[in-house]
Amino acid sequence: MRKSILLGTLAVVGLGGGAASAATLDDVRAAGQIKCGVSTGLAGFSAPDANGVWQGFDVSVCRALGAAIFADPSKVQFVSTTGQTRFTALASGEVDVLARNTTWTLSRDADLKFTFVGVNYYDGQGFIVKKDLGVASARELDGATVCIQTGTTTELNLADFFRVNNMTYEPVPIETNAEALQQYLAGACDAYTTDASGLAASRATFADPENHIILPEIISKEPLGPLVRQGDDEWADIVRWSLNAMIAAEEYGITSANVDELAKGTTNPEINRLLGTEGNLGAMLRLDPAWARNIITMVGNYGEVFNSTIGEATPIGLARGLNAQWTQGGLQYSPPFR
Amino acid sequence: MEESRFVRTEMLAPQAPPLGEIGWIRWLRDNLFSSWLNGALTLLAGAAVVWLAAGIGPWFANAVWNAGSLAECREILAGAEGACFAVIHDRWLQLLFGFYPDTLYWRPTLAFLLLFVALAPALFPAVPRRLLWFTAVYPGLAYLLLWGGTIWGPLVALAGVPVGVAAFLALRPALPLLAPAAGLVAPVLWWLLAAGPVAGLLAAALPWGLAPVGSAKFGGFMLSIIIGITGIAVSLPLGILLALGRKSDLFLVKTICVGFIEFIRGVPLITLLFTASLLLNYFLPPGTDFDIILRVVIMVTLFAAAYMAEVIRGGLAAIPRGQYEAADSLGLDYWKAMRLIVLPQALKVAIPGIVNTFIGLFKDTTLVVFIGLLDPIGLSTAIRANTDWNGIYWELFLFIGAMFFVFCFLMSRYSMHLERRLKTDHR
Incomplete structure (x- = not known):
């Protein structure tokens, strides 16, 4: 039952002690929904549509969890978080899982006491320039003015890149992405640098996207992935393998279209184990045997989600690149379902 | 010699005043061209208005109201400058209600309409006093309607x-x-x-x-109004108490009030909001379900109350000492003296300052965007994150600005009305 605000206050003052964070899965089942922290708005990754339904690449991770645990991808409560509030929201239990384009770094993993369960998008910092600048590589940017968001790791990466390549640049420090784009379009800087996925998403919104190019160099590693609180390995396993199930499904050619056909049994034991027709992998995670099948039916495999939210057919238009399957020369690689 | 005299025996019909002294010509001369300098300034200002209208006019005139996305807008405009108000057409319900279930929109709407019924007896003396009962139960009713x-x-x-x-x-x-x-x-x-x-x-x-509706579904102007109205309604009595406490002779009361006011006023609102959203979470036991909107409302209210206290203290300071002494000489106790003699005068003096604080508070609610609540400004970011509307700025901000203007303007007009009504002309 939902606690009212007033009673919630009373609970705080009066009762004190709260639910232990040890068994997130039990809490989630009791609440009947997963509280999932997402970005307040990042094109292609998480945004509410006209009906208030959250859509996007990061959002699909949460929906996959809903499908795995409740066989219903709508049983997710989305909590919008900003760059400042995201870690506290997770640490304090306001959200059960954070799927908010967060870079996996050592300090966040160890110092902030979180567990990154995998990488759903390999990003990196890139540059966008106007075509008539006549530049084809970031190494030709010597002496350029560069728009840069202040207080981000991108600022440090930029300094490193130019120092390593023995080049000079003039930074134009800017507060927000929206402002930076306006400055770049107004010609206040030759180049604008931020995560390559963000550049692609922004370029899609220009009135003349064909006159801007994103340079091929990626100057930093930004592995983005979902994360959970440290100390509940069972819950971390569920999130980790839900993501892996999507990746593995693409590798084995299981799509939302053919999953029902394949679930009748195939000659490939790996597919059978994944779809729950063989073995008891679901029970090991304390989930329904059809958990992975539900993910693929209701949300889709990794490639399907990628293509429908940020892929080349969408206005965002991101190529698979590093995010292709390992069999296709990318980095997406799921450990075996055994 | 015959005296020649002329005496008019009938009255002349009054003539129309000269053309330069009546109608729009007179008005123009008096108001716009009363001197060479004013004439020149009028022409300059007129040129500026025309220049602005020529610049902005087409943007409004070409506005597209029906389109599915920014790209479609650009297609319809075919290169011409024009606003894409289709985004408002598409998302206005979301900007008003956030993610509130659309079958239940009647509930916040009803709560909003009833708000005026509840406010009427407090705002207008012509309304029957009996309605104050409704004002008293309104907070509970509004809570029930909004959260279910x-x-x-x-x-x-x-x-x-x-x-x-x-x-x-x-x-x-x-x-x-x-x-x-x-x-x-x-x-x-x-x-x-x-x-x-x-x-x-x-x-x-x-x-x-x-049917219950969780706080996570709240957003848009609904959220701004909930935070703003609650803050306004609670901060006024709290501010009065704090102001009286600050002027109190009791050492403990005075110290607490001064400490509270100075501490809260010395801290930016955004800090308090971050405290509400981040720090409280660390203090409270894990798993505590302390509603984020309630936390924000409390912080905003405390913040406004500290400012309100100082505004009202200004009003109290404006009351001559004789009024206090007159109240004492009538044998009134402290509360009666304050309620019947001092506060009615002090509050009247402080009306502009009080309404100023109200309007500031209402606009400050947009700061909640920094702690991830989707107020109208936050929603504008979220709407822009949708691939359909990515890259749209002015149209959303214009709409949000216009909505805020309506509310703040109404508050300002009411305060002017109140000042006129309470004007007793002792200068």
Whole structure:
């Protein structure tokens, strides 16, 4: 039952002690929904549509969890978080899982006491320039003015890149992405640098996207992935393998279209184990045997989600690149379902 | 010699005044071209207006109202400059209600309309006093309409007031000095200890109520208005108490009030909001479900109350000492003197400052965007994150600005009306 605000206050003052964070899965089942922290708005990754339904690449991770645990991808409560509030929201239990384009770094993993369960998008910092600048590589940017968001790791990466390549640049420090784009379009800087996925998403919104190019160099590693609180390995396993199930499904050619056909049994034991027709992998995670099948039916495999939210057919238009399957020369690689 | 005289025997018909002295020509001369300098300034200003209209006009004139995305807008405009108000057409309900379930939109709408019914007796003397009863129960009713759930929560919470009154009346004959304190402590005890279990029992016995809607669904102007109105309604009485406390002779009361006011005023609102959203989470036991909107409302209210206290203290300072002494000489006790003599005058003096604080508070609610609540500004970011509307700025901000203007302008007009009504002309 939902606690009212007033009673919630009373609970705080009066009762004190709260639910232990040890068994997130039990809490989630009791609440009947997963509280999932997402970005307040990042094109292609998480945004509410006209009906208030959250859509996007990061959002699909949460929906996959809903499908795995409740066989219903709508049983997710989305909590919008900003760059400042995201870690506290997770640490304090306001959200059960954070799927908010967060870079996996050592300090966040160890110092902030979180567990990154995998990488759903390999990003990196890139540059966008106007075509008539006549530049084809970031190494030709010597002496350029560069728009840069202040207080981000991108600022440090930029300094490193130019120092390593023995080049000079003039930074134009800017507060927000929206402002930076306006400055770049107004010609206040030759180049604008931020995560390559963000550049692609922004370029899609220009009135003349064909006159801007994103340079091929990626100057930093930004592995983005979902994360959970440290100390509940069972819950971390569920999130980790839900993501892996999507990746593995693409590798084995299981799509939302053919999953029902394949679930009748195939000659490939790996597919059978994944779809729950063989073995008891679901029970090991304390989930329904059809958990992975539900993910693929209701949300889709990794490639399907990628293509429908940020892929080349969408206005965002991101190529698979590093995010292709390992069999296709990318980095997406799921450990075996055994 | 005959005297030649001329005496007019009939009145001349009045002539129309010269053309230069009437109508629009006179108006133009008086107001726009009364001197060479003013004439030149008029022409310059006129040129500026025309220049601006020529610049902005086409943008409005070409506005597209029906399109599915920014790209479609650009297609329809075919290279011409023009606003893409289709985004407002597509998302205005979301900007008003956030993610509130669309089948339940009647509930916040009804709560909003009833708000005016509840405010009317407090704002306009022509409205029957009996309606004040509705004002008293309105907070519980609004809570029930907005958040839904069992009707017993708000009812039991409201019951704290009669509990306090009962304690006060019961103790007054025996211990007249302790009675007011008991009147304050009893409801607090009721809310802390008894309200939860009682509401739970009643809800289990009689499960009446509305479908619950979680705080995560709240957003848009609904959120701004909830935070703003609650903050405004609670900060005024709190501010009055703080201002009186600051002027009090009791050392402890005075110290606490001064400390509170100076601390809150010395801290930016955004800091308090971050405290509400981040720090409280670390202090409270894990798993505590302390509603984020409630946390924000509390912080915003405390912030506004500190400012309100200083505005009202300004009003109190404007009352001549003789008024206090007059009240004393009538034999009124402190509360009666304040209620009947001092505060009515002080509050009247402070009206512009009070409304100023209200308007500031209402606009400050947009700061919640920094803690991830989706107020109109936050929603504009979220809408822009949708691939359909990515890259749209002005249209959304214009709409949001216009909505805020309507509310703030109404508040400002009401305060002017109030000042005129209370004008007693002693200068």
